[in-house]
Amino acid sequence: MKIRIFALAKELGMDSKVLIDECNKAGVKLKNSALASITPDERDIVIAYLEQKGKPAVSSEESSAQETLTPQREQPKMRNIKTMTSRPQPSRSSTQKSSGTSDEDSYSEEGASGVVVEQEEAETVSEDEVTTSQDDESIEETEEVAEGRSAALKRRSEESIEETAAKPESDQAMTRDDYVPAGGASGSNIREMKPIGSTRSSKPQPKAKPKSALPNVAAPPAYKQPVIPKPKKKEEKAQKPEVRLTADILEQKSPLAAHLAQHTEQKKKEKDRDPQDDDLKTRRGSLSLVEARKQRREQRKEGRRGFSGEGSEQQDVVGRRPRRSKRKHDTGNVVHKTEAEVEVPMTVRSLSEAMGRPAKAIMSIMFKEFGEMVTINQIIEEDVALAVAMELGVDLTFKRQRGALESVTEIIEQEDAPEDLVTRPPIITVLGHVDHGKTTLVDTLRKSNVKVVEGEAGGITQHIAAYQIEYNGHKLTFVDTPGHAAFSEMRSRGANVTDMVVLVVAADDGVMPQTAESISHVKASGVPMVVALNKIDLPDINEQKVMQELASQNVLPSEWGGETDVVRVSALKEMGLDNLLETLLLTAELHELKANPNRPAVGACLEGFRDEGRGSVAWLIVQKGTLRIGDAVICGKSYGYIRAMYDDTDQQIEEAPPSTPVKVTGLDSVPGAGDHFVVVETIDQARELAEERRHEGRADTLARHSGGPRTLEDILGSAIEGAIQDLPLILKADTPGSLEAIRSEINKFEHPEVRVKILHEGIGGVNESDVYLASASNAIIIAFHVVAEDRALNLATQEDVEIRRYSIIYEVVDDIRASLEGMLRPELVQEQTGRALVLQTFSISRYGKIAGCRVLNGTINRNDRVHLIRDQKILNQYPIASLKREKDDVKEVREGMECGILLSGFNDIKEGDLLEAFRINEVKRTLDSSS
Numbered sequence: 001m002k003i004r005i006f007a008l009a010k011e012l013g014m015d016s017k018v019l020i021d022e023c024n025k026a027g028v029k030l031k032n033s034a035l036a037s038i039t040p041d042e043r044d045i046v047i048a049y050l051e052q053k054g055k056p057a058v059s060s061e062e063s064s065a066q067e068t069l070t071p072q073r074e075q076p077k078m079r080n081i082k083t084m085t086s087r088p089q090p091s092r093s094s095t096q097k098s099s100g101t102s103d104e105d106s107y108s109e110e111g112a113s114g115v116v117v118e119q120e121e122a123e124t125v126s127e128d129e130v131t132t133s134q135d136d137e138s139i140e141e142t143e144e145v146a147e148g149r150s151a152a153l154k155r156r157s158e159e160s161i162e163e164t165a166a167k168p169e170s171d172q173a174m175t176r177d178d179y180v181p182a183g184g185a186s187g188s189n190i191r192e193m194k195p196i197g198s199t200r201s202s203k204p205q206p207k208a209k210p211k212s213a214l215p216n217v218a219a220p221p222a223y224k225q226p227v228i229p230k231p232k233k234k235e236e237k238a239q240k241p242e243v244r245l246t247a248d249i250l251e252q253k254s255p256l257a258a259h260l261a262q263h264t265e266q267k268k269k270e271k272d273r274d275p276q277d278d279d280l281k282t283r284r285g286s287l288s289l290v291e292a293r294k295q296r297r298e299q300r301k302e303g304r305r306g307f308s309g310e311g312s313e314q315q316d317v318v319g320r321r322p323r324r325s326k327r328k329h330d331t332g333n334v335v336h337k338t339e340a341e342v343e344v345p346m347t348v349r350s351l352s353e354a355m356g357r358p359a360k361a362i363m364s365i366m367f368k369e370f371g372e373m374v375t376i377n378q379i380i381e382e383d384v385a386l387a388v389a390m391e392l393g394v395d396l397t398f399k400r401q402r403g404a405l406e407s408v409t410e411i412i413e414q415e416d417a418p419e420d421l422v423t424r425p426p427i428i429t430v431l432g433h434v435d436h437g438k439t440t441l442v443d444t445l446r447k448s449n450v451k452v453v454e455g456e457a458g459g460i461t462q463h464i465a466a467y468q469i470e471y472n473g474h475k476l477t478f479v480d481t482p483g484h485a486a487f488s489e490m491r492s493r494g495a496n497v498t499d500m501v502v503l504v505v506a507a508d509d510g511v512m513p514q515t516a517e518s519i520s521h522v523k524a525s526g527v528p529m530v531v532a533l534n535k536i537d538l539p540d541i542n543e544q545k546v547m548q549e550l551a552s553q554n555v556l557p558s559e560w561g562g563e564t565d566v567v568r569v570s571a572l573k574e575m576g577l578d579n580l581l582e583t584l585l586l587t588a589e590l591h592e593l594k595a596n597p598n599r600p601a602v603g604a605c606l607e608g609f610r611d612e613g614r615g616s617v618a619w620l621i622v623q624k625g626t627l628r629i630g631d632a633v634i635c636g637k638s639y640g641y642i643r644a645m646y647d648d649t650d651q652q653i654e655e656a657p658p659s660t661p662v663k664v665t666g667l668d669s670v671p672g673a674g675d676h677f678v679v680v681e682t683i684d685q686a687r688e689l690a691e692e693r694r695h696e697g698r699a700d701t702l703a704r705h706s707g708g709p710r711t712l713e714d715i716l717g718s719a720i721e722g723a724i725q726d727l728p729l730i731l732k733a734d735t736p737g738s739l740e741a742i743r744s745e746i747n748k749f750e751h752p753e754v755r756v757k758i759l760h761e762g763i764g765g766v767n768e769s770d771v772y773l774a775s776a777s778n779a780i781i782i783a784f785h786v787v788a789e790d791r792a793l794n795l796a797t798q799e800d801v802e803i804r805r806y807s808i809i810y811e812v813v814d815d816i817r818a819s820l821e822g823m824l825r826p827e828l829v830q831e832q833t834g835r836a837l838v839l840q841t842f843s844i845s846r847y848g849k850i851a852g853c854r855v856l857n858g859t860i861n862r863n864d865r866v867h868l869i870r871d872q873k874i875l876n877q878y879p880i881a882s883l884k885r886e887k888d889d890v891k892e893v894r895e896g897m898e899c900g901i902l903l904s905g906f907n908d909i910k911e912g913d914l915l916e917a918f919r920i921n922e923v924k925r926t927l928d929s930s931s
């Protein structure tokens with residue numbers, strides 16, 4: 001009969017597992033289970049084995065002490081410990097004390113476990129002791145030590161009990177030191193250390209399990225692991241009452257009635273409140289959930305539009321941070337402009353930004369239309385940009401950067417406020433034929449003036465180019481020019497300093513060629529003119545003849561009903577000078593000559609020369625502002641500080657108001673007649689400007705800021721822009737008959753928009769005066785059967801004046817006709833190219849509404865515009881943005897074919913609409929055709 005292990009263990013008073021081990025040791029192999037069973041024979045073997053081993057008959061204390069002091073080689077098997085007492089354990093110090101002479105003893109760490117006293121230690125510990133290696137002497141010593149230790153332990157135990165009784169509960173807790181093994185404390189030399197690979201042990205040591213630094217201790221007091229309470233399920237919300245508290249119920253003296261009324265009132269107020277006060281509404285608790293959600297949605301929308309301005313404020317009120325855009329650069333909404341301005345020079349990028357169109361679209365058009373592959377940073381020409389803009393439906397204009405010189409020109413032309421203007425002296429130029437008395441007249445006026453100073457006080461002996469006299473408290477400035485050519489030269493350089501002209505005509509000589517030329521120059525300049533009929537002191541003069549000659553030059557005297565005042569004077573005899581001066585002042589008054597003296601001075605150089613000892617000297621005449629000593633000036637290519645100033649009597653002056661002629665020193669070089677001068681802020685700026693002009697060879701830029709077309713082709717080109725309606729001509733012929741013939745043919749050209757304007761006509765070759773006049777008036781010189789003088793030719797080349805030579809009168813007439821017709825603006829004629837019917841429409845989000853059409857007749861071209869016809873009514877006209885066949889872009893679609901058309905600027909196309917394509921042709925007009 002089989003015997004169960006647990007029954008045998010019970011019988012033997014052993015633990016089942018211990019028994020199984022013992023069985024195994026006894027040679028009875030068993031399963032490691034208390035339910036395993038053995039036969040009676042095997043039971044006998046085991047019992048015999050156990051009896052053979054025997055049991056130590058020692059007391060528990062002795063056993064404990066002995067175990068403690070007995071060197072251990074094997075780890076005691078703690079699993080056979082059944083119960084543990086809480087007997088006080090010897091501390092390390094006490095152990096050391098008690099062990100006193102135990103230096104030679106070797107303790108294993110496991111030996112420290114011997115301090116634990118078990119109730120059944122006699123049976124269990126004895127199994128594991130290995131004492132065969134101990135000799136008798138050591139045993140005796142051990143027994144002595146054990147006795148000493150036992151006594152010490154007993155003492156310690158008693159003390160400990162007493163201490164325990166005396167100490168509060170918290171002190172009774174065991175400390176770490178209490179568990180330090182008796183002989184195994186750090187620093188003790190009684191332990192035998194066996195490093196791995198030690199020669200004392202040839203066998204490889206099994207890898208020791210990591211051991212706790214603490215020895216085995218007594219069983220802790222029963223401790224129940226606290227149970228973490230499971231999270232309670234959410235309490236269900238209290239059920240709302242099924243019956244709603246309506247206003248009717250609450251109003252019946254309900255305690256909520258007042259609250260409800262107040263709430264309703266508040267809601268009403270919030271509804272009526274200005275939206276700007278809505279931020280108050282966003283405060284939590286003041287809104288219903290629906291309203292708050294709605295408002296947040298609106299604010300998010302605002303936020304998406306941009307976080308500037310009000311949007312950002314609202315974000316702040318709500319207390320949310322604006323969402324970060326995922327894009328690196330927030331490009332914002334793309335604005336598709338229909339008008340744009342771009343600064344030249346421009347790149348694809350700048351054009352794209354200016355028009356609000358993607359650069360890809362521009363590059364695509366350039367590739368398709370011009371076959372050019374461009375990069376985004378490539379500079380593109382203005383005409384190309386215009387074509388691209390037209391293709392994209394943008395009206396493009398160009399903005400040009402102002403250079404330094406343009407800035408100066410701007411200063412020159414800067415208009416002053418009317419309230420800043422004050423009356424200024426007139427600047428008068430004296431013109432006339434040789435020896436008619438111009439110089440005598442001016443000299444007489446000067447001498448009669450109180451300011452005339454005899455001699456040249458300043459030491460400058462050059463000819464004085466301008467004078468200022470005073471008459472009846474009014475100043476008049478006279479400019480003495482070498483002649484009408486110089487007058488026009490000044491004008492051709494843009495120095496229109498003259499306010500009026502005194503034309504000196506000798507009464508005894510009448511109108512002479514240079515008189516006629518002067519008249520032409522004056523008329524071309526457009527300034528008022530007063531005729532001084534000089535030398536009336538001479539006998540035998542025929543005033544009526546002179547008047548008639550003037551009339552023949554289209555200068556009709558006022559006494560003959562004309563507009564030109566003719567004043568009879570004698571420069572030599574000082575007759576009629578008051579009348580002349582009064583007439584000049586009256587004319588000046590009529591023309592309201594005014595200037596702003598409180599601004600940087602602007603004017604012109606009348607003459608420049610070099611003076612020994614003073615360097616360059618310039619005769620300047622101030623037109624606007626006041627010139628002062630120390631001003632930084634640029635004049636033509638010259639610049640410098642105004643070092644000294646002299647008036648027309650060579651007196652030093654400090655400042656020169658408008659219309660004052662002054663000689664100045666201080667410029668680094670001699671400027672030319674007609675050069676403009678401008679006062680700038682710093683000498684550096686003046687130097688920079690001067691160097692720029694010198695470098696670029698644009699010496700006449702300042703002087704020529706009024707430049708215009710100089711050739712017939714220029715005139716035609718400018719005429720298209722509608723800038724010129726007059727064709728200014730200077731006729732020079734070999735005979736009066738030729739002149740008469742040409743004039744009569746030219747006068748036949750009559751048209752309300754264009755006309756020929758003969759500035760000057762004369763017999764003989766083309767001279768410098770003619771060229772100056774043409775240059776100043778942007779006129780063409782017609783030379784019929786005559787040639788130009790060499791100097792005139794050179795001057796014409798220099799001044800870009802065109803001299804056209806003819807030998808056949810009809811050629812002259814034909815050219816002039818062609819020029820006039822070219823000046824007429826072309827007629828714009830619509831030409832219908834084809835019609836298409838909208839069969840179907842397709843909406844494509846990227847593009848818009850595309851009309852699927854069939855071409856009924858003619859052709860539809862990509863560059864055409866179309867009339868949109870709906871119900872026989874023309875709604876509007878639009879450019880074609882896209883024309884496709886299938887998926888391909890095409891330039892034209894012919895009759896009978898189908899195509900897709902996208903209109904630019906119209907997205908409401910419908911089935912049944914009719915698209916009438918047309919193009920606008922420019923038709924050249926003729927003088928004979930009606931306007």
Ligand SMILES: Nc1nc2c(ncn2[C@@H]2O[C@H](COP(=O)(O)OP(=O)(O)OP(=O)(O)O)[C@@H](O)[C@H]2O)c(=O)[nH]1
Nearest residue numbers: 433434435436437438439440534535570571572573
């Ligand atoms: N009898 C008389 N002779 C005059 C009068 N004015 C000028 N003359 C004389 O005419 C001559 C020419 O005078 P200018 O003043 O030199 O004439 P101009 O127009 O300045 O001559 P250019 O400088 O060569 O262009 C001189 O001999 C003068 O004396 C006048 O009123 N009466």
